[in-house]
Amino acid sequence: MRQIKNIFILFLTLRALAVSAGDAQDLLQNASNRVHQSLDGTWQIIVDPMETGYYNHGWKPKKNGYFMDEKPKSVSDRVEYDFDTSDELYVPGDWNMQADRLYYYEGTVWYRRKFLITKESEKKYHLYFGAVNYRSIVYLNGELVGEHIGGFTSFNFDVTDLLQEGQNTLIVKVDNTRDKDGVPTINTDWWNYGGITRSVLLVETPQVFVQDYSIQLSKNNTVEGWVKLNNNNAGKVEIAIEGIGKQVVQVKAGKASFEFDKSPKHWSLDDPYLYQVTLSCNGENIKDEIGFKSIAVQGQDIMLNGESVFLKGISIHEEAPFGTGRVTTREQCKILLDWAKELGCNYIRLAHYPHSETMVRMAEKMGFLIWSEIPVYWTINYDNPSTYSNAENQLVEMITRDKNRVGIGLWSVANETPVIDSRNEFLNKLIKKTRDLDPTRLICAALNTQKSKNGKNLIDDPLGEYVDVIGINSYCGWYGGTPESCSSWEWATKFKKPMIMSEVGAGALQGYHGEENVRWTEEYQSAVFHSNIEMLKNIDFLRGVSPWILMDFRSPRRSLKNIQNDFNRKGLISEQGLKKESFFILQNYYNSLPNQMKNTAK
Template identity: 45%
Template sequence: MKQIALILSLFVSMTVLSQDALLTNTDGRKNVSLNGKWHYIIDTYETGFYDYRYKERKEDDRSAYWNRNEQKAKTDLIEHTYTDENSLNVPGDWNSQDRQFLHYEGTVWYQREFEKPQLSDNEQVYLYFAGVNYEAHVYLNGKKLGTHKGGFTAFNFKIPTNLLQEKGNFLVVKVDNKRHSDEIPTLNTDWWNYGGITRDVKLVIVPKNPIVQYDIHVDQKQDILASIKKKSFDLSGFVKFDTSADSKIVVEIPELKLKKEFPVKGDSIAFSFKTPNISLWSPENPKLYEVIFTNGKQRISEKIGFRKIEVIGKKIVLNGKQIFMRGISIHEEIAQQIRRAHSLDDAKQLLGWAKDLGCNMVRLAHYPHNENMTRLADEMGLLVWSEIPVYWTIDFGNPEVLKKAEKQLEEMIDRDRNRASIVIWSVGNETPVSEKRTVFMSTLAKKTKLLDNSRLVSAALEVNHKDNKNVIDDPLGAFTDIISVNEYLGWYVGLPNDCETAVWEVKYDKPFFISETGADAKAGFHADKLTRFSEEYQEWYYQEQIDMFSRFPDNFSGLSPWILCDFRSPKRNNPLYQQLWNRKGLIADNGQKKKAFFVLQEFYRKLKASGK
C-alpha cells in the first residue's frame, strides 16, 4: 500500500505541474484522425512569431502566422498565407519530403482545418500529438492551446468547447527543431535531427471527466513461482481521472470471467485483487488479455499482458526463470527511404528484421519510439528497452534541464506503462562521469522507480579502459538494476583480436549487459579483414566479440549490438564509406544484410538451442 500511496501522491503533484494530463490508449477511445496533407510555411527568422522588435506578436495580430490572413481588398497588405502548393504529409519528417528541408533546422508552421466532431452534452475534445520534434506551439482559431518540448513523447491539450466551430477550425502548429545546449537531447547527437510533426495527430473525444491514465500489472511483491504453483495471482494498479469523481470503476478481464468494482472518491483510485490462473506473457508466449475499464458510460478496452520481471542476485528473471536477452539496438528510421519511421508497416519491417536475426529483445535507442513499435513488440513477444534522450554531454548542473528530463521520463512511462514487452526503462546513454552527472542521473533512476516499480532501471554506461583492463566502475551503477555498458573493443579501441586477451572487471554484483558493440561496414565493399569499413572487418569484429562473450562471468545476461540498420548522422563524414551515414548496421541502407548479420544470427541460434 505504501507504493500505491506514493503513486497516487505523485499523480496529484503531476496535475499541479500539467494542466492537461496525457491520455493513455487513445486508439482505444473515440477519435478522429488529423493525419494527411498539412500546409506549411518555412520561417527561418520566426517572422510569424516575433515582430520586427523581436517581441512575441499579440494574439490578434494579423501578421501572426497562427491567424488567417486573407486579402479582402486589393489594398490589403498580405505577407503570409497557407496554400495547397506548399504541403507536407503528417505524420512524417520534413527532411525527407522536399530537398530544401534536407539539412534544415529551424521553424516550420503547419496548418490545416477540420470540422467539429459530433459531441453529446457530456463529451469534450482533446487534441493529441503522438510526437513533434522538438518544440511545438499549438493554436486553434487564433487562440493558443499550449506548448510542448520533447521530440519523442506524446502530449495533448483539452480544447475549450466554446473555441470549436462547426466548420473551418483553423489549426496551426509552430514546429521548431533547432538544437540547444539546455535541452534534451542537447546540441551533440549521433543521429539525424528529423524535424516536423513526425507522428500521428488526432482529436480524441472523451467524457467531461475522463479516465486519463490507468495501470494494471502483476504485483511485484508476490513470489511468482508460488503464484504459478497455486494458480492464483495478485494484480494491482490504479485509475486516474482528470478531476475528482464520486462514482465507481469496474475492471473486467472477460477471458478470465473476472469483474471487479471499486468506489471512487477523488481523482484517483488504487486497486488490487486476486485472479485465477493466467497465462504469463513472455517471448515464447506473448499472451495478451482484453482488459476493460468502465466508469458510467465511459468504457476503455486494451490488450494487456501480465508478467513479472526482476533481478535476483546476478540474474535477470522473467516469470521466475532466468533469461538471456538476445537483443539488437534500433533507431526509429526507415533507411531505404531516408526518413523517420512512423507507421505500423514501418514497425513490422524493423521488428521483423530483429526476429529474423534471432532476437528476443530490442533496445529502442536513443529516445522513446512511436507507439506502433511497443504495441507490436507486445504482440510479437519481444522484450523492450525504452530510453529517454539524455545523451552524452547535456548540462548536468542545470536544474531546469533536469526538469525537462524528468518530464520526458514521465511522458514515456505514462504512454507505455501497460506494455508487457517493456522490461527496462533507461535514463540515458554514455554520460561522462562527474559528480554533477551522477547526481542528475541517479535522480532520474530513483524517480523511475517511483513512477513504475514493475520494471528494471538501467542506463548505457561507458567502459573505463585502464592498465590493459576493461573496468566497469561507473558510480551510476549503484542506482541501476543491471549494469549496462557500451563497448567498442576492436573499433574505437584497438583491433578485434584484442578481444582475445581482454580482461574485464565489473565492480557490481549485478546482471551485466552489453548495451552496444559494433563496427562500421559499407555494404558491398569487400576486402581482407584488416581493412576498415569492409564487410570482412565487421564480420571479424563480431566473431572476436562473440568468442570474448563466451569468457564473460556468469552474470552476463545479454547484449544489444549497435545496430540493426545503417542510419543517417551528420557526424559521419568519410566521403567514401560513410557519406553522412553511420554504417554500423547489420543491414544496409538499401535493406541488404551484411556478412556480420549472419554471424550474429548463428550465435543467437545456438544460444536459443542451448536454452538461452
C-alpha cells in the same frame, strides 16, 4: 539576437513544463483506442527560418503572427503569408525527407490543418500529438492552446472550449533547433528529424472520463491496478479482464485502486500472452491488450517470471527502412521487428529516445523484451536545473504512456555520459523518480566508462551502485584495439549485478568487400563481430547483448564520401534492406544460445 532567442526558448521550456504538470494536461492513456478523428494527412506549411511569423523586427512576439491565419480584407491590405498557396507536407512525417530544401534544415516550420467537427455539448475534446520534434506551440482558431518541449513523447490538450462547430483551423509552430540546454543537447549521432513525426488525433470523451490507468501483476501474483478520472471527479468504472474477471470500482476523489484474486497467465519471451481488457465509464469503452510478468534482478541474473534469462538483442533507431526518415507506419515497424526476429532476438533496445507506441505494442506482441530510454545523451548540461526538469518531464511522459506495456522490461536513464559529480547527481535523481513512478521494472543506463586494471576492463562507474542492470558500450576493434585483439579482452566488475553489452560493433558499407583488415569492408565488420563474440563468451556476469545496430541510419556526423554519405554504417542491414555478413554471424551466435539460463544467482 541569438542570446535573446535562447532566453525566450528557456522561458518556453519552463512554461511548457509547468503546463504539462497540471491535471488538465495529464496524458490521455491509450488515446488511439478511444473514439477519435485522425488529423493525419496533408498539412499546409510555411518554412520560417527568421521566425517572421512569431516575432516582429524588434524580436518581440507578435499578436497577429502566422497562427492567426489572416487573409487580406481588401486588395490593398498587406498580409505577407498565405497557407492556402503554401507548400504541403504529410503528417506524420519529418520534413527533412519530404523536401530536398529541408534536408539539413533546423528551425521553425508552421503547420496548418483545417478540419470539420460536429460538436456535441456533452462531450470533451482533446488534441493528442504522438510526437513533435522538438519544441511545439499549438493554436486552435487563432487561440493559444499550449506548448510542449521534447521530440519523442506524447502530449495532449483539452480543446473543448476552443473547438467550433463546423470548420476549425489548427496551427502548430514546430522548431527543431538544437539547444545546448536541451535534452538531447546540440551534439548527437543521429538525424535531427524535424516536424510532426507521429499521428495527431482529436479524441472524444465524456465530460467525466478515465484519464489514466495502470494494470499490473501484484507481488501476490494477482492482478492489481488503479484508475484515474479527470479533474479529481467521482464516478464508477467497470474493469473487465477476459479470463480473469470483472468488477466495478467507485472512484471518489479522482483515483481508486482495485485487485483481482485470480492469478493470470504470464507473458513470456516464448509465449507473449496478452489479455483483452475493457474499461468502461459513462458510456466510453476503452479496450486494451495487457500482459502480466515479473522481472527482477537476483545477484547477477535477470529473472523473468522467476527464471534467469539471457537477452539476445539488437539496438534499433526509429529510422524507416527502404528510404529512411522517421518511422511513421505500422508496416515500417513490422519490417524492423521481423528483421530482429529473423536475427534470433528476444530483446530490443529502442535507442536513444522513446519510440512510438505502435512500435512498443507490436514488439511486445512478438515476444520482445524492451529497453526504452530518454535522450540523456553524451554531454548535456548537467548543471542546469531547467535541463534536469526537461529530462524528468520526458521520463515521466515515457513511463506514463508505456507503463501498461508488458514488453517494457528496462527503463534507461542515460547513454554514454561522463563520470562527473553533477552527472551523478542528475542521474541519481532520475533513477529515484523512475522508482517512484514504476517499481515493477528494472532501471539501467548505457555506460562507456570502463578502465583497465590488472589487465582487465573494470566496470567501476559509480552509477553502477544505483541501477539494477549495467549497460556497457564497448567498441573493441573499431574505436580501439584491432579486430583480432578483442577475443582476449577480459572484464571485471565492482558490482554484483547483471551486465548487458548494450553496444558493440563496427562500420561497413554493404557490398564493399576486401581483406578483413580494410576499414569499411564487410570482412572488417565480420572480423570485429567474430572476435567480440569470443570476448562475450568469457564474461560470466553477461546477461544480454544488443549490438549497434540493426540498420544503417542517417547522421550528419558521418560525412565520408562514397562510404558514409550521411549514414552511420554500423548497421547489420543497409538502409535498402540488404543484409551484411555480420547479420548472419550474430544470428548463428544467438541460435546457439537458449533464452533461459541456468540460475547462477547466489
